[in-house]
Structure formats: C-alpha cells, structure tokens
Amino acid sequence: MFIKAQCAKCAVKPEKKACRVEDGNGPDFCPTKYGQEIIERANKQYQNPDVYEFARQSSIQEAQCYANRDRKPPVRQPTKPRIKEIIEFAKKMEYKKLGLAYCAGLQSEAGKLNKVLEFHGFDVVSVVCKVGCTPKEAIGIKQSEKVRIGEYESMCSPITQAKILNEAKTDFNILLGLCVGHDSLFFKNSEAMATVFAVKDRVLGHNPLAALYTLDSYYEGLIKIQD
Ligand code: SF4
Numbered sequence: 001m002f003i004k005a006q007c008a009k010c011a012v013k014p015e016k017k018a019c020r021v022e023d024g025n026g027p028d029f030c031p032t033k034y035g036q037e038i039i040e041r042a043n044k045q046y047q048n049p050d051v052y053e054f055a056r057q058s059s060i061q062e063a064q065c066y067a068n069r070d071r072k073p074p075v076r077q078p079t080k081p082r083i084k085e086i087i088e089f090a091k092k093m094e095y096k097k098l099g100l101a102y103c104a105g106l107q108s109e110a111g112k113l114n115k116v117l118e119f120h121g122f123d124v125v126s127v128v129c130k131v132g133c134t135p136k137e138a139i140g141i142k143q144s145e146k147v148r149i150g151e152y153e154s155m156c157s158p159i160t161q162a163k164i165l166n167e168a169k170t171d172f173n174i175l176l177g178l179c180v181g182h183d184s185l186f187f188k189n190s191e192a193m194a195t196v197f198a199v200k201d202r203v204l205g206h207n208p209l210a211a212l213y214t215l216d217s218y219y220e221g222l223i224k225i226q227d
Contacts, residue, residue, distance in 0.1 A: 002038065005031040054093070054193065061089040083113070086195060087120050090172055099170035100126040101161040101186055103177035103200060110176055113197060117174075125168040129156040129178060158182040162189035177206065 006029040010017065018026035018033050026033040046055050063069060065085055067077040080088070090098060098117055102110040110126060117124045133154040136146060146153045156179060165173050166189075173194040175183055180200075187194055201208040211219045 002031075002035055003029055005029060005035070007031065057089060057092045061085060061092060064088065082197060083116065086174060086197060087117070089195075090122065091120075093172065095122070095171035097123045097125065097168065097170045099165035099168065099173035099190075099192065099194075100124055101158070101165065101173055101175050101178065101190075101194075102126065102128060103156070103179065103182075104128050104130045105200070105202075106177040106198075106206075109198075113174070113176060125165060125170055127161045127164045129158065129161060129182060130154045131164065132157050132160045134160075156182045158186035159189045162186050162191075166191040 006027075007019075010027060010030070012018070012025050012027065014020055016025050018024040018030055024032075032039070046052055065078055065080045067079045068075070100110060100114060100117070102113075107128070110128070114124050114126055134157055136153045136155045139155055141153075141155070143149055158178060162173075162185075170192050173186075173190050173192050175186060175194060175196045176198055177200040178186060183196070183199070198206050199208060200206060201210075204210040211222065215222060
C-alpha cells in the first residue's frame with residue numbers, strides 16, 4: 001500500500017520540490033516520488049474530453065488571475081477577486097445557466113451575487129438552504145439540538161437544493177455559505193460541476209483563514225486546548 005502522503009509537513013524548498021521542478025526532491029512521504037501508479041491513473045482521467053476541457057480552462061483562468069506573467073524573476077501580482085474568476089471561468093466554459101445554492105443567513109449576499117451574475121448575462125437559478133420547509137425532526141433532531149430551542153425549525157436541505165438545480169439542468173453550480181456537512185451533501189448530489197464562492201464562518205466574517213492567520217496570537221487555543 002502507498003505511504004501516507006503528508007505534503008502539509010513537507011520542508012523541501014519550493015524551488016526544489018519534486019512536485020514543482022523536474023528531478024526535484026521529496027521526503028519519504030512524498031506522493032510525487034512514491035505515488036507514480038496513482039498519478040498515472042489520475043492523469044489518464046484528464047484525457048476524458050469533458051474533464052480535459054474543464055481542467056484546461058481552469059488552468060488558463062488560474063494564470064489569467066495574475067498580471068505581468070512574463071516578468072523575470074517571476075513576481076506574483078494577483079489582479080482578480082474570486083467573483084471575477086468565477087465569471088470569467090464560466091464564460092470560458094460557455095456556460096449559460098448557473099445554479100446558486102446559498103444559505104438563508106446570506107440572503108442579502110445571494111441577492112447581490114445573483115444580480116452580478118445576471119448582469120454578466122447568465123441565467124441564474126437560485127435555491128436557499130431551507131427550501132422545502134422540512135422540519136428538522138425529519139432527520140431526528142431534538143428540541144435541545146436546534147438553533148432556536150423550542151421553535152419550529154426547517155432543516156437545511158442541500159440534497160433538495162442539488163436536485164432542484166439538477167432538474168433545472170444548470171451548467172455549473174455556485175455555493176454560497178453552506179454549512180460544513182451541508183456543503184458535502186450538495187457536492188455529492190449535484191450533477192453539474194460545482195464551485196464555492198464563499199464558505200460560512202459565523203464568527204470570522206466568512207473568512208475561516210483568519211483563525212490560522214492569528215494562530216500564534218488570539219487563536220493559539222486551537223493548538224493548546226482540546227475541547
Ligand atoms: S509532493 Fe513531495 S515534494 Fe511536493 S509537497 Fe508533497 S511531499 Fe513535498
């Protein structure tokens with residue numbers, strides 16, 4: 001069996017990494033050096049015409065998010081926020097109908113995103129997480145496990161969101177603020193490829209990375225206290 005990949009712990013300098021340069025180095029847990037069989041199998045998948053085009057356009061879009069790419073030595077100069085990246089990518093793929101699966105807590109942001117996407121010529125189908133108004137009791141939730149204890153609460157229903165977008169035959173789906181786990185169910189049930197515009201972080205203004213940026217200060221508890 002293949003060794004456990006641990007790229008997140010790799011200390012090889014970027015300009016020497018096996019995954020970045022030909023004949024580069026990698027530690028004992030390096031999947032580039034020791035995962036050839038898997039890499040070959042995955043690479044074959046890119047030859048499927050649909051996957052090939054999707055991957056090709058993603059890569060072109062990635063590069064086009066930087067300016068002055070011919071500069072030597074290279075200096076990263078990003079120019080496009082994610083909203084533009086999504087719009088440009090969807091245009092490259094010639095998508096016409098976009099699905100927007102969003103969280104009720106971001107109703108206002110969903111309206112703005114919808115407006116921007118329509119302005120750029122897309123036909124947008126939007127579905128809120130609470131669609132269906134199915135009570136949380138349907139998935140065994142007790143009163144004590146609700147957000148508002150003692151009240152009627154409709155469950156987040158990412159499977160319904162996905163099915164409605166599947167029915168509408170959207171070309172591409174965009175997630176906005178779905179909860180952890182609800183997003184997973186959406187991905188599993190979406191027939192169209194899906195991307196994330198923003199994830200939910202109720203405390204950090206939907207910027208979960210802020211906890212890592214402050215791991216050495218205000219969020220040190222994350223690596224000092226196990227609760
Ligand atoms: S693929 Fe290998 S060289 Fe690249 S980050 Fe992972 S362990 Fe390091």
